[in-house]
Amino acid sequence: MYEVLKNHLTHGTYTLQDAEERIDYFVATGRIVPAQAEELQAIANSNANSPSGLADEVQGLRREVEELKRRFGGGDVSREDTPITKGGRARKPKEDPGKEDLPQAED
Numbered sequence: 001m002y003e004v005l006k007n008h009l010t011h012g013t014y015t016l017q018d019a020e021e022r023i024d025y026f027v028a029t030g031r032i033v034p035a036q037a038e039e040l041q042a043i044a045n046s047n048a049n050s051p052s053g054l055a056d057e058v059q060g061l062r063r064e065v066e067e068l069k070r071r072f073g074g075g076d077v078s079r080e081d082t083p084i085t086k087g088g089r090a091r092k093p094k095e096d097p098g099k100e101d102l103p104q105a106e107d
Contacts, residue, residue: 001031002040009043015051019044 005026009019023040026032032040 001026002036005032005040006043009040009047013049013054014044015054016044016048019048 005022008014014022020041023032023037023044027034027037
């Protein structure tokens with residue numbers, strides 16, 4: 001369990017409070033020993049994300065989504081409404097001609 005938690009604290013996204021709670025829980029349940037907890041706490045102190053940093057990230061992502069909606073017409077776009085070509089670019093679907101627009105077969 002120590003290695004899993006160490007990996008998460010080294011590479012994951014978390015606040016210092018979340019890390020401390022997790023470490024305390026694993027010590028209390030006997031999954032890690034206090035010496036391991038001290039090492040994990042040091043890793044968490046140097047790698048934790050600040051709550052305001054996460055809020056800034058979320059706000060930046062929201063601005064990006066709004067910009068993409070503005071550029072590409074906004075709203076929910078389903079896969080059926082916007083087919084993707086092999087090159088990965090969205091293309092406008094062709095108009096579906098009604099039966100009255102199709103040439104009639106001669107007998």
